[in-house]
Amino acid sequence: MKKPGIIYAFIDSQNVNLSIRELGWELDFRKFRRYLTDKYRVSKAFLFLGFLPQYQKMYDFLTDIGFILVFKDVVEYNANRERIIKGNCDAELVLQSMIEIDHYDACLVSTNDGDFACLVKYLYEQNKLRVVLAPSREKCSALLKKAAREKIQFMNDLRRKLERI
Numbered sequence: 001m002k003k004p005g006i007i008y009a010f011i012d013s014q015n016v017n018l019s020i021r022e023l024g025w026e027l028d029f030r031k032f033r034r035y036l037t038d039k040y041r042v043s044k045a046f047l048f049l050g051f052l053p054q055y056q057k058m059y060d061f062l063t064d065i066g067f068i069l070v071f072k073d074v075v076e077y078n079a080n081r082e083r084i085i086k087g088n089c090d091a092e093l094v095l096q097s098m099i100e101i102d103h104y105d106a107c108l109v110s111t112n113d114g115d116f117a118c119l120v121k122y123l124y125e126q127n128k129l130r131v132v133l134a135p136s137r138e139k140c141s142a143l144l145k146k147a148a149r150e151k152i153q154f155m156n157d158l159r160r161k162l163e164r165i
Helices: 013-022 029-040 053-064 090-099 114-125 142-148 156-162
Strands: 007-012 042-051 067-073 075-079 082-086 106-110 129-134 152-154
Touching: 007 013, 007 029, 007 090, 013 042, 029 042, 029 156, 042 053, 042 090, 053 067, 067 090, 090 106, 090 114, 106 114, 114 129, 114 142, 129 142, 142 152
Parallel strands: 007 042, 007 106, 042 067, 106 129, 129 152
Antiparallel strands: 075 082
Protein backbone atom coordinates (compact mmCIF):
# COMPACT_ATOMS: atom_id res chain seq x y z
CA MET A 1 0.00 0.00 0.00
CA LYS A 2 1.34 3.43 -0.93
CA LYS A 3 1.95 6.21 1.56
CA PRO A 4 -0.62 9.04 1.59
CA GLY A 5 0.29 12.37 0.09
CA ILE A 6 2.78 11.29 -2.58
CA ILE A 7 2.95 14.01 -5.24
CA TYR A 8 4.76 13.67 -8.58
CA ALA A 9 5.40 16.39 -11.15
CA PHE A 10 5.40 15.95 -14.93
CA ILE A 11 7.02 18.93 -16.64
CA ASP A 12 6.99 19.76 -20.34
CA SER A 13 10.45 21.33 -20.23
CA GLN A 14 10.53 22.96 -23.66
CA ASN A 15 7.07 24.46 -23.29
CA VAL A 16 7.77 25.78 -19.79
CA ASN A 17 11.18 27.17 -20.68
CA LEU A 18 10.07 28.92 -23.88
CA SER A 19 6.88 30.27 -22.30
CA ILE A 20 8.79 31.77 -19.38
CA ARG A 21 11.28 33.38 -21.79
CA GLU A 22 8.36 34.92 -23.69
CA LEU A 23 7.38 36.55 -20.39
CA GLY A 24 10.79 38.22 -20.37
CA TRP A 25 12.68 36.21 -17.78
CA GLU A 26 14.64 32.98 -17.41
CA LEU A 27 13.63 30.11 -15.13
CA ASP A 28 16.12 29.06 -12.48
CA PHE A 29 15.65 25.30 -12.41
CA ARG A 30 17.22 24.95 -8.95
CA LYS A 31 14.70 27.43 -7.52
CA PHE A 32 11.92 25.74 -9.49
CA ARG A 33 12.74 22.30 -8.06
CA ARG A 34 12.85 23.74 -4.55
CA TYR A 35 9.54 25.51 -5.15
CA LEU A 36 7.90 22.27 -6.28
CA THR A 37 9.05 20.59 -3.09
CA ASP A 38 8.16 23.42 -0.71
CA LYS A 39 4.83 24.50 -2.22
CA TYR A 40 3.43 21.21 -3.56
CA ARG A 41 5.45 18.56 -1.66
CA VAL A 42 6.61 17.03 -4.96
CA SER A 43 8.75 13.98 -4.21
CA LYS A 44 9.55 13.09 -7.84
CA ALA A 45 9.79 15.64 -10.64
CA PHE A 46 9.98 14.24 -14.16
CA LEU A 47 11.41 16.66 -16.71
CA PHE A 48 10.74 15.80 -20.37
CA LEU A 49 13.17 17.09 -22.97
CA GLY A 50 14.90 16.34 -26.23
CA PHE A 51 18.40 14.90 -26.01
CA LEU A 52 21.38 16.68 -27.58
CA PRO A 53 24.85 15.40 -26.58
CA GLN A 54 26.32 18.92 -26.32
CA TYR A 55 24.03 19.65 -23.36
CA GLN A 56 25.26 16.76 -21.19
CA LYS A 57 26.58 19.14 -18.48
CA MET A 58 23.14 20.73 -18.21
CA TYR A 59 21.50 17.30 -17.98
CA ASP A 60 23.92 16.34 -15.20
CA PHE A 61 23.10 19.56 -13.36
CA LEU A 62 19.33 18.99 -13.65
CA THR A 63 19.74 15.45 -12.34
CA ASP A 64 21.94 16.66 -9.47
CA ILE A 65 19.29 19.15 -8.31
CA GLY A 66 16.60 16.50 -8.21
CA PHE A 67 14.90 16.17 -11.58
CA ILE A 68 14.33 12.81 -13.20
CA LEU A 69 15.08 13.35 -16.88
CA VAL A 70 13.07 11.60 -19.56
CA PHE A 71 14.61 12.09 -22.99
CA LYS A 72 13.36 11.94 -26.51
CA ASP A 73 15.73 11.72 -29.44
CA VAL A 74 15.60 14.85 -31.52
CA VAL A 75 15.35 15.25 -35.26
CA GLU A 76 17.44 17.93 -36.91
CA TYR A 77 16.70 19.29 -40.37
CA ASN A 78 16.87 22.44 -42.47
CA ALA A 79 13.79 24.33 -43.55
CA ASN A 80 14.01 27.59 -45.46
CA ARG A 81 17.72 27.83 -44.65
CA GLU A 82 16.97 27.57 -40.95
CA ARG A 83 18.20 24.74 -38.73
CA ILE A 84 15.23 23.12 -36.99
CA ILE A 85 15.57 20.84 -33.96
CA LYS A 86 12.44 18.93 -33.05
CA GLY A 87 12.03 16.82 -29.94
CA ASN A 88 8.37 16.81 -28.98
CA CYS A 89 7.97 14.90 -25.70
CA ASP A 90 4.18 14.99 -25.33
CA ALA A 91 3.67 11.24 -25.74
CA GLU A 92 6.49 10.48 -23.29
CA LEU A 93 4.94 12.73 -20.63
CA VAL A 94 1.51 11.13 -21.01
CA LEU A 95 2.95 7.63 -20.99
CA GLN A 96 5.16 8.24 -17.94
CA SER A 97 2.28 9.77 -15.99
CA MET A 98 0.23 6.64 -16.68
CA ILE A 99 3.11 4.26 -15.88
CA GLU A 100 3.50 6.01 -12.52
CA ILE A 101 -0.19 6.52 -11.71
CA ASP A 102 -0.34 3.84 -9.00
CA HIS A 103 2.76 5.29 -7.31
CA TYR A 104 1.41 8.78 -6.61
CA ASP A 105 -1.65 10.10 -4.85
CA ALA A 106 -1.78 13.23 -6.98
CA CYS A 107 0.35 14.96 -9.56
CA LEU A 108 1.30 18.33 -10.92
CA VAL A 109 1.47 18.88 -14.68
CA SER A 110 3.43 21.89 -15.89
CA THR A 111 2.72 23.11 -19.43
CA ASN A 112 0.64 25.58 -21.48
CA ASP A 113 0.01 22.99 -24.19
CA GLY A 114 -3.57 22.06 -24.98
CA ASP A 115 -2.40 18.68 -26.23
CA PHE A 116 -2.36 17.65 -22.57
CA ALA A 117 -6.02 18.52 -21.99
CA CYS A 118 -7.12 14.89 -22.32
CA LEU A 119 -4.52 13.77 -19.77
CA VAL A 120 -5.45 16.57 -17.37
CA LYS A 121 -9.16 15.78 -17.74
CA TYR A 122 -8.52 12.11 -17.00
CA LEU A 123 -6.33 12.87 -13.97
CA TYR A 124 -8.96 15.31 -12.69
CA GLU A 125 -11.72 12.70 -13.06
CA GLN A 126 -9.58 10.09 -11.27
CA ASN A 127 -8.95 12.56 -8.42
CA LYS A 128 -5.22 12.38 -9.24
CA LEU A 129 -4.67 15.99 -10.32
CA ARG A 130 -3.17 18.27 -7.70
CA VAL A 131 -2.60 21.22 -10.03
CA VAL A 132 -1.70 22.32 -13.54
CA LEU A 133 1.12 24.82 -13.17
CA ALA A 134 0.97 26.72 -16.45
CA PRO A 135 3.83 29.07 -17.33
CA SER A 136 1.68 31.85 -18.81
CA ARG A 137 -1.88 32.92 -18.11
CA GLU A 138 -2.11 34.60 -21.53
CA LYS A 139 -0.55 31.80 -23.62
CA CYS A 140 -2.17 28.87 -21.82
CA SER A 141 -4.48 26.80 -23.99
CA ALA A 142 -8.19 27.28 -23.37
CA LEU A 143 -8.56 23.49 -23.62
CA LEU A 144 -6.05 23.02 -20.80
CA LYS A 145 -7.76 25.65 -18.63
CA LYS A 146 -11.12 23.96 -19.19
CA ALA A 147 -9.77 20.49 -18.35
CA ALA A 148 -8.00 21.66 -15.18
CA ARG A 149 -10.97 23.74 -13.98
CA GLU A 150 -10.15 25.26 -10.59
CA LYS A 151 -6.89 23.29 -10.35
CA ILE A 152 -4.84 25.60 -12.53
CA GLN A 153 -2.26 28.12 -11.40
CA PHE A 154 0.06 30.33 -13.40
CA MET A 155 3.75 31.12 -13.14
CA ASN A 156 3.32 34.75 -14.29
CA ASP A 157 3.48 36.00 -10.71
CA LEU A 158 6.37 33.76 -9.64
CA ARG A 159 9.14 35.73 -11.30
CA ARG A 160 10.62 37.00 -8.01
CA LYS A 161 10.72 33.45 -6.63
CA LEU A 162 11.88 31.55 -9.71
CA GLU A 163 13.91 33.91 -11.88
CA ARG A 164 17.49 33.09 -12.73
CA ILE A 165 19.62 36.04 -11.71
